[in-house]
Amino acid sequence: MITGKNYIGNDLKAEGTVTFKTFNPKLHLDNNTLFTEASDSEIEDAANLAQEAFKEYAKISGNERAVFLKAIADEIMALGDSLIDTYMSETGLPKGRAQGERGRTVGQLRMFANLVETDNWRELKHDEAIPDRAPAPKPDLLKMLIPIGPIAVFGASNFPLAYSTAGGDTASALASGCPVIVKSHPMHAGTGELVGSAIVKAAKKTGMPNGVFSNLNSKGIEVGTKLVQHPKIKGVGFTGSIKGGRALYDLAAKRPEPIPVFAEMGSINPVIITQNALLKRGSEIATTYAGSITLGAGQFCTNPGLLLGLKSDHLSDFITELGQKTIENEAQCMLHPNIQHNYIKNGAMVSSQNGLEVIAEYDQVLEESYAPSKIVTVNGAVFLENPKLHTEVFGPFSMVVQCDNEAQLLEVIANLDGQLTGTIIAEKEDYDGLGALVNTLQNRVGRIIFNGVPTGVEVCESMTHGGPYPASTDSRFTAVGPDAIKRWARPFSYQDFPKELLPEILKE
Amino acid sequence: MITGKNYIGNDLKAEGTVTFKTFNPKLHLDNNTLFTEASDSEIEDAANLAQEAFKEYAKISGNERAVFLKAIADEIMALGDSLIDTYMSETGLPKGRAQGERGRTVGQLRMFANLVETDNWRELKHDEAIPDRAPAPKPDLLKMLIPIGPIAVFGASNFPLAYSTAGGDTASALASGCPVIVKSHPMHAGTGELVGSAIVKAAKKTGMPNGVFSNLNSKGIEVGTKLVQHPKIKGVGFTGSIKGGRALYDLAAKRPEPIPVFAEMGSINPVIITQNALLKRGSEIATTYAGSITLGAGQFCTNPGLLLGLKSDHLSDFITELGQKTIENEAQCMLHPNIQHNYIKNGAMVSSQNGLEVIAEYDQVLEESYAPSKIVTVNGAVFLENPKLHTEVFGPFSMVVQCDNEAQLLEVIANLDGQLTGTIIAEKEDYDGLGALVNTLQNRVGRIIFNGVPTGVEVCESMTHGGPYPASTDSRFTAVGPDAIKRWARPFSYQDFPKELLPEILKE
Structure with missing residues (x-):
């Protein structure tokens, strides 16, 4: 049952006065539950509990944390259809997607459990003492990664499970030994509360300290702002828009004690297609990309929003075919009317720029919240001159840039903002x-895909989900895969420590 | 020969109009060379050269970079006595210190050379493709660390070699594949130019691209400000005061594209001494600490500025003895009259606070620039209430805080700002x-030393030189040891790459 309340540690609380409901974009109706935004004192309580919990939680063994993480996965599965139904009612996304995302989420939790069952992630290092070294003796030094403290997590609108309440940020932070306070996404507060209940149940069952997790409802930006400014919060994980991520980054940087913010933000994910590839399999590429552009109504951070090629008849033919095939795909419901409105607005803004040509636009009658797909094209020179054309249009929209020659193509790439991915389609x-x-593209992205599509972010060791700003606020980290834990850990050195006082892991 | 010019890549330039001289604090006289601050167009040229150089330098093999780093070490040694003499004339530090620091500097360069001779530091990871996986095939993914781009390095006043022009920041950045632009410290611009000449000579000899290194003179803050704001600079390394480091951090955070800043800043390095330790070897500890406090005129970031113990006769006796022994050590010349003036000013400010008692102060007649050592004491309750008492007094100054009981001792520690080190003296x-x-202290520091002194930062794998803010701007990194390279590198993933196009390292 969804209560509409906040989890302040293990307790459900709703002291605040601001309330809101989530929205079913398919039915175009409010959902029933009335959610109460966390009050100032609830935020304070959550932060205090997190700090207290940190003292104990940071010290428990990796095995115990692994048991906790696995229990969260089990409790999420135990929510059964109520989670899937709530997810669907708050997002308009289909059942298969809900189930798939749940699978990814519990998979991530188990991956981090496996990671911290051994202490390899801590990067243990040892330098032995050399007492008789001249001119000064060398001390004995041991080093390992330790958690940095309570983390505030801001979930994504487009991934209510895998990048939200118990998503990669929460899983990696809990794995490292950091308590987590989630600022729940207002569009899927019910899904968030259910997942929150699973985490709290798991925490109780496995004996975790109260405050290791809290879930705060929020209607606007106030709860998140207060959380990031709270002196007991020591790091921030965010997935969402550039505007939102940058705002949190700025708040964190202005604190008396600045804290790290890892925000994974916008990306238009350039795809470069060679002449040979167009010649040999232009039609196949058009089909594949029409599918990638419209997949999930284009609501992916790795959606291919920008295709690049050299001006030619092959490219012209490809653009026409891509347009046709894209709008042949059935239109899909977006997550929320606000997202659909922004899609229409941004698409129109970009399309209205000088020199831009609309190739195809989905023109069948659409229900509210549904997204009409759109393919546009522009010359390289025009694209280079007009930064508005570099804007992410979040949805089933893509722009093909026709470059005069390779030099211009490279110039276009070199002048792009930082991106999560770049793709090369070549023979x-x-x-x-x-x-x-490859060199030019590498400098602008976190991952290059060869002869594939950027959508689909494999959860594995070798994944980089991040990239130069504004793909992320810190290109030195990844949001996906085991290395995501490094965002929440710092090296610590024990010099000439008596064995009795070392943590168990370092006693060997 | 010192020209007073800037190295803009390989060329000596002095187009600017602002000039300055360095100062010999022992002679209390200006040194001869007239230095010319880098002009705006020289800054621009250095940044453009660095970006161009990055394209090539990022791609060359680790072996080639190792040869370059070793050549720098050799060229620094080849400077011979001219370097040592210049160092001494610009710092007032003794010859042994100059030679020792030179040894540390070339040692660091060789350590990073050894590190990048193999590619282990790149954290290579591989996930093999599973083409027939359901529901979607698993791609082949390879990941490794790559350099982030040109780095601006700001050297320390108190380490003209090991933490300056070719110090740890420069060595680690060059090792990672990042070009470096040094904003030379105005107090030792001559030492900086000599070391810069060694780097340029090494770069030419080993065929490195022009712009892999530049050295910019500066009198005030303008050159540094412009450098950090320059869009082609992608990271900043700094060693110095909280005020300076925070200013650069703020500038970097406000850029359209924010960049990482690793600033290693102030620290008062708390030392906790147990009753048993005082009882058994109070006298010995007083001798050791009187030495550590006055070492190098106290001009170390790990200088023990704060001693903590429980109120008792033993502690009183210890304080008296520490005071006596401290002022028995001969006073030493500080790096610059400005530093000496700040020392006197900050020491007087702290000493004038209510409840503070001066135990001993060096009272012999001193030459200009020399630092009178000083030991003061205060009660735990007073210390907790007055944040001014937490100020770093950079120099041979230390405060003993007498706590009523263990609870108060822990409260004092928990309320300290972040520190590079904490030390426990116990039986x-x-x-x-x-x-x-240990738990409380660990939360505030980057390293705990047992029964030793915090001064002396071993250059090795297991060292953490960093810590919670304001010890550093990002506790997730270290400024010393091989891991310092991680500050300048980001993960990058190659998905389904054809072998022909992978970098050599990944072809296996």
Whole structure:
């Protein structure tokens, strides 16, 4: 049952006066539950509990944390259809997607459990003493990663499970030994509360300290603002828009004690297609990309929003075919009317720029909240001159940039903002000439995909989900995969420590 | 020969109009060379050269970078006595210190050379493709660390070699594949130019791209400000005061594209001494600490500025003895009259606070620039109430805080700002009761030393030189040891890459 209350540690509380409901975009109706935004004193209580919990939680063994993380996964599965139904009612996303995302979420929790069952992630290092070294003796030094403190997590609108309440940020922070306070996303507060209940149940069952997790409802920006400014919060994880992520980054940087913010933000994910690839399999690429552009109503941070090629008849044919195939795909419901309105607004703004040509636009009658897909094209020179054309249009929208020559293509790439991904579609005979392209693209992105689509972020060791700003606020970290834990840990050195006082892990 | 010019890449330039001289604090006289501050166009040229150099430098093999780093070390040694003499004339520090610091500097360069000779530091990871996985195939993914781009390095006043022009920040950035632009410290611009000449010579000899290194003179804050704001600079390394580091951090955070700043800043390095330790070896500890406090005129970031113990006769006796022994040590020349003036001013400010008692102060007649050592004491309750008492007094100054009981001692520690180090002086019979102290202290520091002194930062794998703010701007990194390279590197993923296009390292 969804109560509409906040989890302040293990307790459900609703002292505040601001209330709101979530929205079912398919039915175009409010959902029933009335959610109460966390009050100032509830935020304070959550922060105090988190700080107290940190003292104990930071010290328990990796095995115990692993048991906790696995219990969260089990409790999420135990929510059964109520979670899937709530998810669907708050997002308009289909059942298969809900189940798939749940699978990804529990998979991530178990991955981090496995990671911290051994202490390899702590990067243990040891330098032995050399007491008779001249001119000064060398001390004995041991080093390992330790957690940095309570983390505030801001979930994504487009991934109510895998990048939200018990998503990658929460899972990695809890794995490292950091308590988590989630600022629940207002569009899926019910899904958030259910997942929160699973975390709290797991925490109680496995004997975790009260305050290791809290879940705060919020209607506007106030709760998040107060959380990031709270002196007991020591780090922030965020997935969402550039505007939102940058605002939190700025707040954190202005604190008397600045704290790290890892915000994974916007991206238009450039895709470069060579002439040879267009010649050999232009039609196949058009089909694949029409599917990638419209997948999930284009509501992915790795959605291919920008295709690049050299001006030619092949490219013209490809653009026409891509347009047709894109709008042939059935239109899909977006997460929320606000997101649909922004999609329409941003798409129109970009389309109205000088030199931009609309190739195809979905023109069948649509229910409210549904997104009409759109393919546009522009010349390289025009694209280079007008930064508005570089804006992310979150939804099933893509722009093909037609470049005069390779030099211009490279210039376009070099002048892009930082991106999560870049993709190269090429043939074997192109490889010899791709060095400059790979180098230029690498400088702007966190991951390059070869002959594939950027959508689909594999959860594994070798994944980088991040990239130069504004893809993320700190390109030195990844939001996906085991290394995501490094965002919440710091090295600590024990010099000439008596064995009795070392943590168990370092006693060997 | 010192020209007073800037290295803009490989070329000596002095287009600017602002000039200055360095100062010999022992002779209390200006040194001869007239230095010219870098002009705006020189800053621009250095940044453009660095960005161009980055394209090539990021791609060369680790072996080639290692050869370059070792050549820098050799060229620094080849400067011979001219470097040592210049160092002494610009700092007032003795010859042994100059030679020792030079040894540390070339040692660090060689350590980073060894580190990048193999590619282990890149944290290579591989996930193999599973083409027939359901519901979607798993791609092949390879990941490794790559350099982030040109780095601006701000050297320390108190380490003209090891934490300056070719110090740890420069060595680690060059090792990672990042070009470096040094904002030379105005107090030792001559030492900086000589070391810069060694780097440029090494770069030419080993065929490094022009712009891999530049050295900019500066009199005030303008050059540094412009450098940190320059869009082609992608990271900042700084060692110095809280005020200076925070200013750069704020500038970097306000950029359209924020960049990481690792600033290693102030610290008062608390030392906790148990009753048993005072009882058994109070006198010995007083001798050791009188030495540590006055070492190098107290001009170390790990200088023990704060001693903590429980109120008792033993502690009183210890304080008296520490005071006597401290002022028995001969006074030493500080780096610059400005530093000496600040020392006197800050020491007087702290000493004038209510409840503070001056135990001993060096009272012999001193030459200009020399620092009179000083030991003061205060009660725990007074210390807790007055944040001014937590100020770092950079120099041979230390405060002993007398706590009423263990609870107050822990409260004092918990309320300290972040610190580079904490030290515990204790006897075996204390160990069982030290858990809470270790936990509380660990939360405030980057390293705990047992029964030693905080001064002396071993350059090794297990060293953490950093800590919670304001010890550093990002506790997740260290400024010393091989891991310092991680400040300048980001993970990058290659998905389904053809072998031909992978970097050599990943071809296996």
